Amino acid sequence: MICDKSKLSVLNLNVHYLEGPGRVIKAVNSVSFEIMGGESIGIAGESASGKSTLGSAIMRNLEPNARIIGGSIFLDNIDIVNLADTDFDREIRWKKIAMIFQGAMNTLDPVFPIGEQMQEILRSHGVEGSLQNRTLASLDDVGLDRSVAKMYPHELSGGMKQRVVIAMSLLLDPDILIADEPTTALDVLVQAQIIKLLKSVKIKRGISIIIISHDLGVISEIADKVAIMYSGEIVELANSQDIFSNPKHPYTQLLISSVPKLDSKGTIVSLKGQPPDSANLPEGCYFLSRCPFAMEMCRKKPSPLNTASGFVLCWLYE
Numbered sequence: 001m002i003c004d005k006s007k008l009s010v011l012n013l014n015v016h017y018l019e020g021p022g023r024v025i026k027a028v029n030s031v032s033f034e035i036m037g038g039e040s041i042g043i044a045g046e047s048a049s050g051k052s053t054l055g056s057a058i059m060r061n062l063e064p065n066a067r068i069i070g071g072s073i074f075l076d077n078i079d080i081v082n083l084a085d086t087d088f089d090r091e092i093r094w095k096k097i098a099m100i101f102q103g104a105m106n107t108l109d110p111v112f113p114i115g116e117q118m119q120e121i122l123r124s125h126g127v128e129g130s131l132q133n134r135t136l137a138s139l140d141d142v143g144l145d146r147s148v149a150k151m152y153p154h155e156l157s158g159g160m161k162q163r164v165v166i167a168m169s170l171l172l173d174p175d176i177l178i179a180d181e182p183t184t185a186l187d188v189l190v191q192a193q194i195i196k197l198l199k200s201v202k203i204k205r206g207i208s209i210i211i212i213s214h215d216l217g218v219i220s221e222i223a224d225k226v227a228i229m230y231s232g233e234i235v236e237l238a239n240s241q242d243i244f245s246n247p248k249h250p251y252t253q254l255l256i257s258s259v260p261k262l263d264s265k266g267t268i269v270s271l272k273g274q275p276p277d278s279a280n281l282p283e284g285c286y287f288l289s290r291c292p293f294a295m296e297m298c299r300k301k302p303s304p305l306n307t308a309s310g311f312v313l314c315w316l317y318e
């Protein structure tokens with residue numbers, strides 16, 4: 001497939017959070033993956049596995065206490081880790097890479113009508129011409145009635161707000177859209193509609209979607225390939241078909257086979273035990289304490305082993 005969209009290569013990326021004296025949270029550890037123009041990837045894994053940090057690092061939107069302490073993020077041939085803020089803002093943010101942040105639909109400005117908020121995004125990026133026409137067309141694109149332009153966030157349902165957020169993210173026609181938990185706060189029927197919308201966006205515009213979700217079902221609908229994260233590492237990367245039909249890493253196998261259950265606090269738990277403290281990661285395999293196949297060897301750190309369509313980080317396949 002020949003495609004004019006940008007290619008993204010993340011190479012050996014490490015992101016830490018500095019959390020008080022001497023306490024360093026290792027949120028993203030040696031992460032590498034690549035997507036060709038128009039190719040979509042799913043990032044899956046339990047809560048706190050580093051998914052949002054990875055997305056925010058690519059969008060250059062990390063919290064002030066976060067540090068990229070190693071690695072590169074190439075957009076085509078440019079390492080955006082080393083790009084000056086002004087250059088990133090002018091050339092890349094929203095134009096090449098856009099992001100729907102986790103919970104974004106709750107951060108719409110309550111005092112301005114939707115249409116004005118959308119026009120402001122265009123204006124702030126130097127777009128000229130009929131901003132109103134462009135805004136209305138983008139409401140059409142996400143299946144919203146044009147009357148929404150005059151409405152305020154509190155007049156919209158959750159699903160409508162999420163469509164607005166998607167429309168905003170697409171206003172400057174990005175090559176890559178990072179969608180962080182885009183369906184999480186929505187009820188099941190609306191979730192299905194939002195997934196359908198993202199799928200059609202991907203097909204119609206030919207853009208890459210990086211879909212971040214703790215829900216493999218959501219990912220299976222959109223992603224061409226899947227990265228499974230555990231304690232900030234990608235423990236398995238493969239094309240979607242291989243991940244679901246032939247999962248290799250014991251963690252991937254458990255994620256796929258486990259039927260989500262609710263615990264006493266009402267949060268979804270699908271696996272027993274806890275991942276290690278990310279301020280105090282063990283020397284060997286991070287999954288060791290929860291792994292049904294743990295061996296003596298696993299006290300040593302595994303290195304990525306190539307598979308049919310990606311890699312697995314596990315001694316079982318050595």
Ligand SMILES: Nc1ncnc2c1ncn2[C@@H]1O[C@H](COP(=O)(O)OP(=O)(O)O)[C@@H](O)[C@H]1O
Nearest residue numbers: 017019025027047048049050051052053063278
């Ligand atoms: N601003 C922050 N300061 C310190 N630690 C953070 C901060 N944001 C996230 N973390 C920690 O980084 C790790 C990864 O978090 P996150 O990227 O949000 O994971 P996920 O999106 O997979 O739930 C977690 O241990 C989380 O507690």
Ligand SMILES: [Mg+2]
Nearest residue numbers: 051052053102
């Ligand atoms: Mg997150």
